[in-house]
Amino acid sequence: METRVRFAPSPTGALHIGGGHTALFNWLWARRTGGSFVLRIEDTDRDRSTREYEETIMSGMRWLGLDWDEGPDRGGAFGPYRQSERLSTYRENAEKLVAEGKAYREGDAILYRVLPGVELSFDDVVYGRIETMSDGLRERDSDALKDIVLIRSDGMPTYNYAVVIDDHFMNITHVIRGEDHISNTPKQLLLYGAFGWTPPLFAHLPMILGRDKKKLSKRHGATSVYEYRDLGYMPDSVFNFLANLGWSAGEDREIFTRQEAARLFELSRVTRKPAVFDPDKLNHINQEHLKRLDPGARLDLVKPFWTEAGLPVEKHDDAWLADALTLMGGRGQTARELASFSDYYLSFEPVKERWKAEDISDELRARLRSFFSALLSEPDWTPERLEARARSRVEEEGAKMKDYAMTLRYALTGMKVSPGIFEVAALLGRDEVRRRLEFYGFVQSSESDNRPKGA
Numbered sequence: 001m002e003t004r005v006r007f008a009p010s011p012t013g014a015l016h017i018g019g020g021h022t023a024l025f026n027w028l029w030a031r032r033t034g035g036s037f038v039l040r041i042e043d044t045d046r047d048r049s050t051r052e053y054e055e056t057i058m059s060g061m062r063w064l065g066l067d068w069d070e071g072p073d074r075g076g077a078f079g080p081y082r083q084s085e086r087l088s089t090y091r092e093n094a095e096k097l098v099a100e101g102k103a104y105r106e107g108d109a110i111l112y113r114v115l116p117g118v119e120l121s122f123d124d125v126v127y128g129r130i131e132t133m134s135d136g137l138r139e140r141d142s143d144a145l146k147d148i149v150l151i152r153s154d155g156m157p158t159y160n161y162a163v164v165i166d167d168h169f170m171n172i173t174h175v176i177r178g179e180d181h182i183s184n185t186p187k188q189l190l191l192y193g194a195f196g197w198t199p200p201l202f203a204h205l206p207m208i209l210g211r212d213k214k215k216l217s218k219r220h221g222a223t224s225v226y227e228y229r230d231l232g233y234m235p236d237s238v239f240n241f242l243a244n245l246g247w248s249a250g251e252d253r254e255i256f257t258r259q260e261a262a263r264l265f266e267l268s269r270v271t272r273k274p275a276v277f278d279p280d281k282l283n284h285i286n287q288e289h290l291k292r293l294d295p296g297a298r299l300d301l302v303k304p305f306w307t308e309a310g311l312p313v314e315k316h317d318d319a320w321l322a323d324a325l326t327l328m329g330g331r332g333q334t335a336r337e338l339a340s341f342s343d344y345y346l347s348f349e350p351v352k353e354r355w356k357a358e359d360i361s362d363e364l365r366a367r368l369r370s371f372f373s374a375l376l377s378e379p380d381w382t383p384e385r386l387e388a389r390a391r392s393r394v395e396e397e398g399a400k401m402k403d404y405a406m407t408l409r410y411a412l413t414g415m416k417v418s419p420g421i422f423e424v425a426a427l428l429g430r431d432e433v434r435r436r437l438e439f440y441g442f443v444q445s446s447e448s449d450n451r452p453k454g455a
C-alpha cells in the first residue's frame, strides 16, 4: 500500500518552528517511502483562518524545500483540500451515525454518544503502546462521560471529527504530528470504531523545548520559519537543524542535505525525548552549509544583506565579490553576519567609521610610513610577493611582523580579525590599498600633498 501522509495546518498564523518540524517529518517519510505528501488546510475556525496565512504557510514550506503532492493549490484525487470546502462530507457522515443511533442532534449540533467500556489503545510508532478506555473521556470534574461534538451548531465540524473523516477519505496511512495531539487520539479512535474504519498508524513527534527546557515560545526568540530567512539563515540549514530535532541521521552525521535525509530517514528511529532548540547548534549548522556552497550561490545569499546595509554592490563585479567571499573562508555563521564581516571589500566608508587614530603611537606611525611605501612599491601585486616583501622589511628593521600586519589589517578593514591581510590587500588592488593608506596619512598622497590626512 502506498504511504500517504499529510500536514494539516490551521491557517491562523505563520508557519512556526513546530509546524515546520511536523511538515518536515511528514515530507521525509513520504520521500523516504516514495509515497505522497498531502497538504490539508484545516480552516474550520472561521474567525481566525485567512487565505493570507494559508499563503504564508505554503511559502514557508516552499522556502524549506518541502514540496507537496496534493493540496489546495495543486489539487489531487482526494480533494478538496480545504476543510471549509468539505462541509457536505462531514454532514453526510454525521447523519449516518445519527441514523444508526450512535449520534444525536442537540439543536443544530450533532454529538457522538460515548459509551463506557470501549478500548481505545494504540501503538504509537514513536511513543509505543498507549492504553486508554472510553471511560477516560469524562466531563471535567465529573463522573459523566462527555459526548463528542461532531458538528457544531454553526455547521462547522470539530477538529477531532473532521480529522477522522479527512484522514480516512484521503487514505492517509500515517498520521505524523506533534505530541500535543496524543491526548486527542483516543477520541479519534472512538470515531474510527463508530464508522467501522481501520485507523491509520500514529507517530507523534517529541515536543520542542527552549534551552531553558520550557516549551518553545516567543520568549525564546524567532518562532516563525520566515524570521530565520530574514536573519540570514539558509533554508538548507534550517531544514537540517529541524531534522535533527528528535531524529538523527546517525552518529557523526550532523550535517546533511534534504536528499541525504530523505534517504536515511526512519520513522521508527524518532525519539520521544523532548528536543531542545539550541540556537548555537543552528548557527553551527548554518555555518557548515554556508561553507559548502559554491561561490556563486554564496554570493546570491549575501548580496541582499550588503544591499540592506547600504553597500554599493552594483559597483563591483560578481566574480570579484565571489572571490572576496571565498577569501572569507568559513567566517560568519549566517549570510547576514558574513555580509557584515566583509563590508570593507565593497566600501571604505564603514572602515573609516571603525577606525580610531589614537590606537597607533607616533613612533610606530613613523616606521609604518616607510613600511607601507615599500609595500606599495612591490611590482608583483600578489599575496605571496606582498608577504615576502613585508617579511624581509621586518627582518631588516628587527621589528615585529605582528605590529605591521595588524595595523595594515586595521587600516584596510577596520577590523581586528580578517582573512590573511596580504590576500585582502591583493584582492583590493594596489590603487585601493594606496587610497586607504593615504587617507590615514600612512603614505604621501600621490596626487597632492594637502589632502586631508584624516587621522
Ligand code: GLU
Residues within 6 Å of the ligand: 008, 009, 010, 042, 163, 176, 177, 181
Ligand atoms: N490542524 C491541526 C493542528 O494544527 C492538525 C492536527 C493533526 O495533524 O491532526 O494542530
